Amino acid sequence: xxxxxxxxxxxxxxxxxxxxxxxxxxxxxxxxxxxxxxxxxxxxxxxxxxxxxxxxxxxxxxxxxxxxxxxxxxxxxxxxxxxxxxxxxxxxxxxxxxxxxxxxxxxxxxxxxxxxxxxxxxxxxxxxxxxxxxxxxxxxxxxxxxxxxxxxxxxxxxxxxxxxxxxxxxxxxxxxxxxxxxxxxxxxxxxxxxxxxxx
Numbered sequence: 001x002x003x004x005x006x007x008x009x010x011x012x013x014x015x016x017x018x019x020x021x022x023x024x025x026x027x028x029x030x031x032x033x034x035x036x037x038x039x040x041x042x043x044x045x046x047x048x049x050x051x052x053x054x055x056x057x058x059x060x061x062x063x064x065x066x067x068x069x070x071x072x073x074x075x076x077x078x079x080x081x082x083x084x085x086x087x088x089x090x091x092x093x094x095x096x097x098x099x100x101x102x103x104x105x106x107x108x109x110x111x112x113x114x115x116x117x118x119x120x121x122x123x124x125x126x127x128x129x130x131x132x133x134x135x136x137x138x139x140x141x142x143x144x145x146x147x148x149x150x151x152x153x154x155x156x157x158x159x160x161x162x163x164x165x166x167x168x169x170x171x172x173x174x175x176x177x178x179x180x181x182x183x184x185x186x187x188x189x190x191x192x193x194x195x196x197x198x199x
Contacts, residue, residue: 040146041157043170047138051174052183057130060190064123068192072116079109119192130189137184141176145169 048054086105090098146154149169157168 038151039153039155040149040151040167040169041155042142042173043157043168045158046170047173047177048134051138051177051181053134053138053177053181056183057127057134057189060130060188061123061127064126064190064192068116068119068123075112075116079112123190123192126190126192130184133184133189137181138173138177141180142169142173145172145176 049058082105086101089101093101142154146152146169154169157170
């Protein structure tokens with residue numbers, strides 16, 4: 001399964017570097033009030049796995065991956081059958097005539113494999129684009145929470161050895177993202193033309 005790219009491009013988020021980031025309309029009054037801390041932490045894995053937006057990316061990725069795998073198996077079975085039929089014809093055909101058919105079959109196999117490989121790359125590209133959109137749309141919300149807490153740095157919790165629970169903003173971020181962004185909208189985030197989820 002394709003891995004999610006890191007939500008943040010660096011381990012720290014310094015407010016001074018993002019002073020002109022767009023503000024979010026999320027009402028901070030709805031967020032739990034915790035003691036101010038200059039450094040806060042965020043669990044990025046939970047952000048992606050427990051928000052409606054992140055869950056939708058994963059669901060659509062899995063559906064498209066399953067559909068593509070099913071299509072690949074169907075194509076492989078069909079080509080195997082055609083190859084067996086072609087092999088069975090060999091004793092009844094002149095070598096040159098059989099060679100022409102074999103070359104045509106091989107060329108078609110190469111073209112089909114190239115097309116399926118292109119779909120795999122397209123799936124990866126769409127997934128990365130969906131993740132980037134998630135990052136861009138959630139960043140202002142994270143920045144707003146950090147500013148509201150009077151902090152100057154946000155760390156990925158995976159880089160922190162020990163911290164108090166009061167400096168973890170993951171729960172607040174999940175609430176803000178779900179209330180503001182929902183599942184990311186009506187348009188599909190990840191979809192491959194000609195594919196439908198397997199039954």
